[in-house]
Each structure stands twice: as structure tokens, then as C-alpha cells.
Amino acid sequence: MDGIQAVQARIAEIQQAFTPPPAVTSSAASAGTDFASALADASGTASGGTSSFAPSLDRAQWTTDLLKQLGVPVTSENIRALAAWAQAEGTKAAYNPLATTQSMPGATSFNGVGVRNYASYADGILATAQTLTNGRYSNILAALRAGNSAVDVARAVASSPWGTGQGVLRVLGAS
Numbered sequence: 001m002d003g004i005q006a007v008q009a010r011i012a013e014i015q016q017a018f019t020p021p022p023a024v025t026s027s028a029a030s031a032g033t034d035f036a037s038a039l040a041d042a043s044g045t046a047s048g049g050t051s052s053f054a055p056s057l058d059r060a061q062w063t064t065d066l067l068k069q070l071g072v073p074v075t076s077e078n079i080r081a082l083a084a085w086a087q088a089e090g091t092k093a094a095y096n097p098l099a100t101t102q103s104m105p106g107a108t109s110f111n112g113v114g115v116r117n118y119a120s121y122a123d124g125i126l127a128t129a130q131t132l133t134n135g136r137y138s139n140i141l142a143a144l145r146a147g148n149s150a151v152d153v154a155r156a157v158a159s160s161p162w163g164t165g166q167g168v169l170r171v172l173g174a175s
Contacts, residue, residue: 059083062097062125069129073147081144081153081168088167093117095124099164102127113163136161 063082067074086097093099093110094117104127106119118124132140139156146152154168169175 059086059097062121065125066128067144069125070132070141070144072141072144075147077150078144078147078153080172081150084150084154084171085157085164085168088164088171091115095119095121096128097124098128100128100131102131 060079063079064074066082067078072078082098089097089099091097091099091110093115096110096116096118099110099115101114101116104116104118104123107116107123107127109115110117116127118127131137137156137160140153140160140162143149143153143156150172151169151174154172154174157164157168158166166175
């Protein structure tokens with residue numbers, strides 16, 4: 001009987017992973033002045049679109065936590081940049097909206113390119129931060145440190161070895 005319960009639990013997890021997140025409906029978001037609103041606008045969720053973040057992930061919190069982990073400013077432009085980047089990646093990898101391939105204990109393979117599913121929210125934040133600080137993405141970090149232009153971050157991603165190419169610029173409508 002334990003085997004059936006395990007299968008049923010796994011089916012429930014998979015179904016939850018494909019449930020779209022709720023749209024942002026707070027009065028602050030409709031005013032367009034807070035970080036959540038900037039994130040929703042950039043990711044398309046304000047207009048009923050879906051996001052590449054796992055549904056159980058609070059998108060605004062994830063971007064804020066990643067920026068804090070990196071030690072860069074938490075600004076609306078940085079949040080907009082990360083939201084657009086996640087949308088450009090278009091992945092459903094667990095706790096990995098930027099589709100990093102960084103190894104972590106307990107991580108599993110999401111695809112053939114090496115993108116990982118992380119076992120926890122904290123692992124996803126740490127793995128993404130470790131990737132961005134591994135020495136290959138100093139241009140992205142510099143743009144995030146400036147914190148004043150999502151387009152500059154997108155240009156940095158495009159000129160980096162990350163693999164997203166012009167995708168973030170396209171999401172921002174700047175390509």
C-alpha cells in the first residue's frame with residue numbers, strides 16, 4: 001500500500017507543478033508602484049500570463065532573496081530584469097527559474113543540457129548565486145550592482161556565456 005500512496009503523492013506534486021500561479025491583485029500592484037507590480041509587469045502575470053517560476057515559488061520573494069544573496073541592490077529594475085530573465089528561460093525546473101546547471105546535493109537533472117531541479121528553495125537561491133559569482137558573469141553582476149537598468153542587465157546576459165542569448169532583451173522589448 002505504501003507504494004500506491006507514494007505514487008499518488010508524486011502525481012499530486014506533478015499536478016501542483018503545472019497549476020498556474022494566481023495573478024497579482026493587490027491594490028499596491030494595481031497602482032504599479034511596488035516591486036511585486038514591477039515583477040508582475042515584466043513576467044506577464046499582471047495581464048493573466050503565466051510565469052516560468054514553479055507555482056509554489058513566490059516570484060517577488062525569489063528575486064529579492066537572490067539579489068540579497070548576491071549582495072546587490074534590491075531595485076525595481078533589478079527585479080524586472082530577473083523576472084524577464086526567468087521568462088526568457090521558460091523553464092519549469094524546480095526552484096531554478098534562471099535554469100542554472102550548478103550542482104547541489106540532492107539536485108536532479110531537469111533536462112539534457114544539465115539544468116537542475118533543486119531540492120529546496122534555499123538550494124535554488126544558493127546555486128544561482130554560486131553560478132553568477134563563479135567568475136564568468138562579472139558583467140551581469142556589474143549591471144545588477146548598478147541596479148538602474150533592466151535593459152543593461154539583459155545586455156549583460158546576452159553578452160555572457162549563460163546561454164539565454166537575446167532572450168531577456170526580447171522579453172523586455174529592447175532587442
